[in-house]
Amino acid sequence: MQKEILNSRDVMQMLGICENTLLDMERDERIVIDFRIGNRKRYYQKNVLASLKKLEVKKTK
Numbered sequence: 001m002q003k004e005i006l007n008s009r010d011v012m013q014m015l016g017i018c019e020n021t022l023l024d025m026e027r028d029e030r031i032v033i034d035f036r037i038g039n040r041k042r043y044y045q046k047n048v049l050a051s052l053k054k055l056e057v058k059k060t061k
Contacts, residue, residue, distance in 0.1 A: 006043045014048070030055060 003010065011031070012022050025031040031051045033041045 004045050006045055006048065008041050008043075011043050011048055014045075015052075 026033060034044045034047055035042050
C-alpha cells in the first residue's frame with residue numbers, strides 16, 4: 001500500500017533533496033504544504049507530483 005499523506009522527510013526522500021531545498025521550494029510555492037497536524041507539515045502525494053509536473057512544464061517552455 002502506497003502512502004497518500006507524506007511528511008517532510010518522505011517528500012525529501014522521494015525527491016532526493018535536502019531540507020533547505022524543500023524549505024526554499026515551499027517558500028517559492030513550488031511545493032505546497034497541504035495541512036498541518038500541530039507543528040508538523042503534511043503533503044498529499046498527488047499534490048507533490050502535480051507540483052513537479054508544473055515545474056517540468058515551466059522548464060520546457
